[in-house]
Amino acid sequence: MPARLRCNAPYPLPAAMTAAAEDRTLLCPRASSAEAAWVDATQVIGAGSLGDVVRHFTGQSPLAAATPGEVTLDTSPRDLRDVKGQERAKRALEIAAAGRHHLIMIGTPGSGKSMLAARLPGILPPLTPTEALETSMIQSLCGLLDEGGISRTRPFREPHHTASMAAIVGGGKGAKPGEISLAHNGVLFMDEFPEFPRTVLETLRQPIETGEVMVARANAHVKYPCRFMLVAAANPCKCGYLTDPARACSRVPGCGEDYLGRISGPLMDRFDLRIEVPPVAFTDLDLPPSGDSSTAVAARVDAARQIQADRFKDTPDTRQNADVEGKLLEEIAAPDPGGKDLLLRAAERYGLSARAFHRILRVARTIADLAGEDAIRRPHVAEALSFRISAKVAG
Ligand SMILES: Nc1ncnc2c1ncn2[C@@H]1O[C@H](COP(=O)(O)OP(=O)(O)OP(=O)(O)O)[C@@H](O)[C@H]1O
Ligand SMILES: [Mg+2]
Numbered sequence: 001m002p003a004r005l006r007c008n009a010p011y012p013l014p015a016a017m018t019a020a021a022e023d024r025t026l027l028c029p030r031a032s033s034a035e036a037a038w039v040d041a042t043q044v045i046g047a048g049s050l051g052d053v054v055r056h057f058t059g060q061s062p063l064a065a066a067t068p069g070e071v072t073l074d075t076s077p078r079d080l081r082d083v084k085g086q087e088r089a090k091r092a093l094e095i096a097a098a099g100r101h102h103l104i105m106i107g108t109p110g111s112g113k114s115m116l117a118a119r120l121p122g123i124l125p126p127l128t129p130t131e132a133l134e135t136s137m138i139q140s141l142c143g144l145l146d147e148g149g150i151s152r153t154r155p156f157r158e159p160h161h162t163a164s165m166a167a168i169v170g171g172g173k174g175a176k177p178g179e180i181s182l183a184h185n186g187v188l189f190m191d192e193f194p195e196f197p198r199t200v201l202e203t204l205r206q207p208i209e210t211g212e213v214m215v216a217r218a219n220a221h222v223k224y225p226c227r228f229m230l231v232a233a234a235n236p237c238k239c240g241y242l243t244d245p246a247r248a249c250s251r252v253p254g255c256g257e258d259y260l261g262r263i264s265g266p267l268m269d270r271f272d273l274r275i276e277v278p279p280v281a282f283t284d285l286d287l288p289p290s291g292d293s294s295t296a297v298a299a300r301v302d303a304a305r306q307i308q309a310d311r312f313k314d315t316p317d318t319r320q321n322a323d324v325e326g327k328l329l330e331e332i333a334a335p336d337p338g339g340k341d342l343l344l345r346a347a348e349r350y351g352l353s354a355r356a357f358h359r360i361l362r363v364a365r366t367i368a369d370l371a372g373e374d375a376i377r378r379p380h381v382a383e384a385l386s387f388r389i390s391a392k393v394a395g
Contacts, residue, residue, distance in 0.1 A: 012036040012148075013133075013140035016044055027053065033066035034148025035140060038133065069148030073126055078119050080297060081289035083112050085280050090116070092273045092387060094297050097123050098304035099321035099366030101359075102208065102230040102270055104193065106260070107277030113233040116277070117189045118156075120231065122294035124187070125302045126152040131185040134225060138177045138184055155186030157228075161195040168196075169203050170215040175222050177215070180207055183228035193232035194262040201267055204230070208270050211323070227323075232271070234260065272322070272359045273387040304369040321365045333361040338378035346385050360384045 012028060016036035019026040025043045028036055033046025044066040047053045055061040080090055089105060093116060096103040105113045127135060136150045159168050159179040170178035180188055190196060207213040211227035237259045268274075305320070311332060312318045318325075324332060335343060347357055361376075363384035368376045 011141055013038060013137050013145070016040070017137070019043060027056075027063075030066075032148070034069035035136075035145050035150075037066035037068040037148070038136065038150055069145075069150060071132075072149055072151050072153070074121070074151070074153040078122055078294070079289075080116075080119050080123065080294045081291060083115055083119065084287060084289070085284040086112055086116065086277060087291060089113075089275055089277050090291060090297075092275045093120060094123065094301060095363060095366055095370065095387070096120075096229060096231070096273055097297075097301045098370050099308070099362065100227075100229045100319075101272035101322050101363055101366065102232075103273040103275070104232040104234065104268075104271040105275055105277050106234050106236050108279045109235060111277045111279050113277050114191055117187075117191070117231050117233060119294060120187050120189075120229075121154055121156045123298045123301050124154045125298065125305055127154055127185055135185050138181050138224065141177055142182065144182075155183050156189065157183040157186070158189045158191065161190075161192050161197075165197075165200055165203065168200055169207070169213055170222075170224055175215045175217040177224045178213070180204070180213060180226040180228060181224040184225045185227060186229070188228040188230050190230065190232045193234045194259055198262060198264075201262075202264065205267055205270065227319075229322075230271075234263075236260065236276075269353055269355055270359075272363050275387065300370055303372070304366065307369045307372075321362045321369070324362060324365075329358060329361060333365040333376060335361070335364060335376040335381050336378065339364065339376055339381035342378055342381050343385070346389070350389050352388075356388065360388055363387065 012032035012035040015028065016026050016039035020039045020043060025045060026036055027045045027047060030046035030048045033044055036046075037044045042065050045056070045063045046066045047056065047063055052061070052063060056063045080093075083090065089112070092103055092105075095101060097120060105116065107113050132150050132152050135155060136145060139145050157179045163179070164172075166172035166176075166178060168179045170176060170181055193201075207226045208230060211225060213224050213226045215222045215224060308320050312320075312323075315328065317323070318328065321333075334340075343357070343360065346352065352360070360381070361384075364376045364380045367380040367383050368374070371380070373380075
């Protein structure tokens with residue numbers, strides 16, 4: 001009976017990347033070869049048994065090059081038109097998706113926050129080939145690639161607030177990537193945001209800024225990418241009804257302060273877009289679907305992302321407006337005199353931090369991109385500001 005190579009190689013994709021970098025051929029179990037072949041199919045060979053390996057090397061029966069697994073793309077059946085009303089929230093989703101901006105939605109129970117977030121994959125463009133390989137590498141490390149196939153659908157990760165620190169940021173046995181890395185190039189949706197342990201929330205601050213996370217191993221550190229779009233949802237208070245005019249919260253004002261106070265100032269400062277999601281009126285629920293379909297919004301998001309791909313073609317570390325820093329930000333996001341005047345006055349009046357100031361400029365850039373305009377004008381700055389400072393409960 002021949003010795004079959006049944007087990008999957010632990011990390012086929014990273015192993016194939018290393019082999020390719022050293023210009024070597026990777027010989028691996030056949031079950032892993034479809035995944036490894038994504039790097040360079042001509043340099044990956046899959047063997048079904050040790051006998052196959054012997055026959056290959058003795059020239060009796062050379063093994064053929066592996067074939068890459070399937071490329072899949074989910075066409076999300078969830079449409080934005082299913083969500084009645086909530087036009088402002090839908091606009092915020094569109095802007096967030098276009099520029100990879102972080103978004104927090106605060107609203108009463110059952111107002112549609114989770115429903116809105118679940119529609120994000122349907123308005124995001126497919127992963128580019130480079131992004132698909134990066135995201136698949138992380139999935140490969142976690143053993144999540146299905147039969148060697150690669151998905152072009154952007155990840156949408158939704159960790160529960162009871163998940164451990166290692167599950168969310170990475171670590172534990174084998175220093176595996178966590179949810180924030182599995183969300184690389186996609187969406188990290190943190191529902192019931194204030195319910196996550198404070199230590200977990202604070203740990204997110206650095207990865208949000210750098211797009212990387214350092215995971216500790218016994219005697220080393222491993223760096224994983226985690227360039228995700230953070231979407232958080234929260235009730236305004238523990239009982240949930242602080243902002244509902246029809247159902248006054250019984251513990252006003254303490255209930256809301258205690259609850260949202262769990263989100264520290266520096267963490268809240270990292271959300272570019274903050275919106276209140278009000279309860280939907282029953283009369284609105286009865287109306288036929290209205291507003292743009294996910295397909296129409298996805299086309300606008302895609303056009304805005306194309307503009308960014310063009311803008312950042314010479315700066316590989318900067319892919320979307322949310323990534324722009326320093327001098328480049330000054331170059332690409334300088335508003336016209338009207339916009340500048342408005343922003344300076346708002347910064348003074350609301351005591352905006354330097355980070356907030358720059359985040360507003362990045363959002364204004366995205367809004368102008370969605371409008372297909374080169375110049376950032378006053379209305380673009382005004383809309384970006386409105387998402388930053390209008391939410392009564394968002395600090
Ligand atoms: N705007 C809306 N249009 C259509 N249906 C809605 C809307 N908002 C809520 N619903 C209905 O209410 C259900 C609950 O909505 P959802 O879970 O998104 O609320 P939520 O804001 O996330 O609530 P919670 O704060 O309790 O998590 C939905 O599955 C849907 O049936
Ligand atoms: Mg919800």
